[in-house]
Amino acid sequence: MLRFFYRYKYSVKLTPSLLIAVLLYGCASSSQVDKQLRSANVPQNWQFSEKTIPVAGNWLGQFKQPKLNLMVDEALLNNQTLRQNAYDVQILEQQLLQADADFWPDLDLTLNTGRSKSINGVISNNSSVELESSYELDIWGKLSAAQKQANLNYLAAKANYEQNRQTLVANVVTSWFDWIAAKQLLALYEQRVKNAQQNLDIIESGYQQGINAALDVYLSRNELNTELSNLAEQQVTQIQATRSLERLLGRYPDASLTNEQLSLPLLTNDIPIGMPSDIISRKPELLSSWYQVLAQDAGLAFAHKQRFPSISLRASISDSADELSDLLSGSSLAWSLLGGLTAPLFKAGDLKAIEEIARLRLKQQEQIYLDTLYNAFSSVENAITTENSLKLRYQSTLAAQQNADAAETLAFEQYQRGLVTYTTVLEAQSRSFTAQSALIQIKNQLLANRIVLHVALGGDFTDTNNLQDNKQEDVLINE
Structure with a gap:
């Protein structure tokens, strides 16, 4: 049985009126949060892992790509959606000041x-x-309840902003590797067109010499046209990947990223994933949802005290x-x-209905929290399972690609000696191309899943011990 403890800062002014209320009035409503929500049966370890090493921060550093770090910094400063979230935090901060002003x-x-x-x-x-x-x-503590609700809404917005920061960085990194994968696939398609053209030249030359059949010429021409079509499609995919990355950076999507040669890193090491209970207090999304539960509880207390004189x-x-x-x-x-x-003497049940609405919203928010909690567990479990599967697929595909390359070379040599038909050559080339493209895609899937796992665990992309790493958040919150 694991108990959830969340620390949140809010100030309740102990005024003389509040002290009198405590002494003279004993029916003030207490917290209505379901006690079962504060505890849950959480396993000690993840389903397919027994490692309990705490989750480490600064997961972005493992890629060792300085240009990627610069793009992350640019996105944190210029992404329009994140800036909107920052303004949401500032608005709620001002609403908190409004709630404090009611005590004066x-x-x-x-x-x-x-x-x-x-x-x-x-x-x-x-x-x-x-x-x-x-x-x-504030004899009944009504103003204190309103202030507490405003403060908890502010804390929920800050935690939500931090989650959005982590999600944005994850999207930038994923889009970066998608862009690299699209460029590598484009280069592969270009090489396929070049090989198809060379094959066509050889076969047409053999046909003119009476060595090859007309069927082989038609098949080789069809292969070239197919590769040209695939190349055109991949060019569009590569441009779209570029524009997606540029939009995350807050730029105009003109597909003008530098055309430098980059490769996808291969991550074979395991990452520390800690215990399931760790993400409850570390993942910003869960903290935000919990603060919203407490805010709704304070809202219920405020609605209840609205019925008092x-x-x-x-x-x-x-x-x-x-x-x-x-x-x-x-x-x-x-x-x-x-x-x-x-x-209030008579409002035809209006205040009672308002209180009941507040109670139902609290119960609704409790279910939202539980849904968010178990979705967080599910995301981690799925990412762990997917990573194990992708590692096996990568090793098998790597072996398949090596065999396919050898088979392609051997098939063309045998065709030139008249041992096999050109159809055999086309089949060997198709297998080789499929294996090469699958290898690039699986490497990219491994990277994307690793990023999903980091975010699901609540691991920060910065070094939390370095205050300078939080500079970007301060710029957005306090600008």
Whole structure:
């Protein structure tokens, strides 16, 4: 049995009114979060792994590609979607300040001056000034509940922003390797066109000498046209991969990335995946969902306390005079101090319905949290299973590609000696091409799945011990 403990910062002002409320009123609502939500049966280890080494940060560094690091920095600064998330955090921060302001008295100043003419033709001047203050006593803790909800919503937004940062970096890295894979496949298609053209030249030359049959010429021409079609399709795929990467970087998608020769790294080492319980407190998405549960709980408390009377104090001081310069002379200064009690008497069940809606939203958010939690576990389990499968597929495909290359060379040599038909050559070439393209795709799938696993585990792409690595987040949050 694992218990969930989340730390969150929020301030509740211990005012005299709050102390009185605690002493005089004992029916204030407590937390309504389901106790079963705070504990869950979580296995000690992942299903296909017994390693318990804690998850390490800075997973981006394992690729050792400086240009990729520069692109990640560019995306964190310029990606429009991430900047929108940063503004969401800033908006909720201001709403938190609004909730804090409710604990302070309101102070309003009104200054009026006018000139009027009566029916008798008498012209008179009138000037007045009034300073009014009002303050609501938080006797039931209603304002504290509203402040707590605003603070938890702010913390949820910050955690969600951090999750979006990690997701953006993962998408950039994945798109980067997709772009490299598309370029490698494009080079492979270009080589296939070149080989098909060379084969056609050889076969046509043999046909003119009476060595090869006309069928072989038609087959070789068909093979060349097929490869040209595949090349055109791959060119479009490569351009689209470039534009996808550019959009993540916040650039205009003009497909103008540099055309340098890059290769896909092969990651054969295992990564520390820790225990299932680790991601509960480390994964930002789960933290955000938990904060939202607590925020809904505070919202339910606020809705419940809305049904209680409100006690407010009001004080004012005013003065009036015929001339503006005579104001505050003391001759006609007036003041007042009032206390008021406002209680809802009849609203046809409106407040009760509002409280019930808040309770149902809390229950709904609890289920959202559980769904997010088990989806997080599922993502890790699936990524672990997929990685083991991809490693086996890579080794088998690598052996198949080596055999296919040898078979292609041997088939063409035997065809030139008249031992096999050209159909055999085409089949050998097709197998070789399929194995080569599959090898590139599996390497890319291994990289993509590794990135998915890092994000699913909640591992950060930066070195969390280095404060400089968090500079990008500070730029977006505090700009």
